[in-house]
Amino acid sequence: MQSEQPAFSFPRPxxxxxxxxxxxxxxxxxxxxxxxxxxxxxxxMPRKWAIRALQTWARSSMWWQKVIIGTKVxxxxxxxxxxxxxxxxxxxxxxxxxFAILPLVDDPAMVLKRELTYIPLFGWFAMKFKMVSVNRxxxxxxxxxxRADAGERIADGRQILIFPEGTxxxxxxEPDYKPGAAALYLxxxxxxxxxxxxxxxxxxxxxxxxxxxxxxxxxxPAIPKGLARKEFFARSQELIxxxxxxxxxxxxxxxxx
Numbered sequence: 282m283q284s285e286q287p288a289f290s291f292p293r294p295x296x297x298x299x300x301x302x303x304x305x306x307x308x309x310x311x312x313x314x315x316x317x318x319x320x321x322x323x324x325x326m327p328r329k330w331a332i333r334a335l336q337t338w339a340r341s342s343m344w345w346q347k348v349i350i351g352t353k354v355x356x357x358x359x360x361x362x363x364x365x366x367x368x369x370x371x372x373x374x375x376x377x378x379x380f381a382i383l384p385l386v387d388d389p390a391m392v393l394k395r396e397l398t399y400i401p402l403f404g405w406f407a408m409k410f411k412m413v414s415v416n417r418x419x420x421x422x423x424x425x426x427x428r429a430d431a432g433e434r435i436a437d438g439r440q441i442l443i444f445p446e447g448t449x450x451x452x453x454x455e456p457d458y459k460p461g462a463a464a465l466y467l468x469x470x471x472x473x474x475x476x477x478x479x480x481x482x483x484x485x486x487x488x489x490x491x492x493x494x495x496x497x498x499x500x501x502p503a504i505p506k507g508l509a510r511k512e513f514f515a516r517s518q519e520l521i522x523x524x525x526x527x528x529x530x531x532x533x534x535x536x537x538x
Contacts, residue, residue, distance in 0.1 A: 289452045289482070289529070292537060294490045302491045309342055317402040321327040324409050329388070331409050336384040343381055343480060352483050354381065358500035361474055366435045367503070368473040370462045370517055372525045373444035374452060374481025377496065381480075382442060390434040392427070392443040392461070413441065417459070425460060428468040435469050445517065447537040449486040452479065452529045456522055463514045472503040477516050477524025494536030497528045499535030 294302070316338040324357040346352045363383075369386070371378070377537070383389050385456045397412040398404040407414070416423045432442050445462035447491065466473050478498040484491055500522050 286506050289533065291485060291488070291490075291492075294492070298490060298492065299529055301350050302489055305491055306489055308345050308349060312338070312342060312345060317406065321402065324405060325359075328409060328411060331406070332342050332388060335406070335410060339380040341381045348490045350483075352491065353495045356385060356499075357493050357495045357497065358476075358502075359385065359436055361500045361502050362440070363472055363474075363503060365438045366469075367440050367471050368462075369440055369476060369500075370466075370473050370521065371476035372447055372478050372521055373446055373449050375449060375477060375484035376488055377480040377484040378444075378478060378498070380516065381496075382437050382476075384497070386440040386442075388437070388439040390431070390439045390441050392441065392465075403519060424461065424464050428430070428464060430531045431469060437472060441465065441469070445521070447485075449481070452481040453526065456518060460516065461516065463510050466504075466506075467510055468510075470506050472506050473513070473517060474500050474503045475520040475524065477501045477521055477526075477528050479525070479528040482529065482532045482537065486532060492536070494532060497532065499524050499528060 299530065313501070316334070320338075322336055323334050343354055347354075364387075369382070383391075390411060390413055392413045392415060393407065395416045398407050398412075398414050411434065413427065413434060415427045434441055443462050443465060445458045446456065447459045447461065450456070455531050462473075475496060478496065480496045480498070483494050503522055504516055504520070508516065
């Protein structure tokens, strides 16, 4: 069980930070729109080609964030990700990790809510990429479909990415883990790699302001397959939260004095 953390209060942004944030947000969504519209021909290409295009867009988004906002990215523990099929389980603090993790693995398949697949172009691409959609309102039947779809992706040697809490959480907020990640771990029979991050400090949820500094994402040692549900649930949460809390504290001390 995690000890309660003191709440983090975002500093009042300077006028320059506000201007840079406005510019970046426009550039980010224009960049996304350009990919969706002018890259639509990838819908007709092999899926792996489309994945490479997606990863290129993700890299370009991080490049724009660095140029406009001054936010760098540091990745730790990549050597802990096994080659081939595996399960990636980690913290969800912002929109950032939904795209920034994609270039870090060969063939990612992200677990996302089914409603996103209904969005024109975006949803078409999600289906082209063969991401794993889940109906969060369907309970047991949703878990069965989640396991079945993820099993197909694992059979193809892909890396399944899931955020166990299912929604974004503010830095140092109390954790609220759902059963989906544990269900996948038990059914897929692959190692699970936990990760922590501090992206929520620099790309806060439900705010337009973006802060300069260094976003750090760290992949911990893999949790071997074969653990019991209760043991995996406790171990994965402990690793994810400890990694994240340390990275958040590091980011605060370096960039939010």
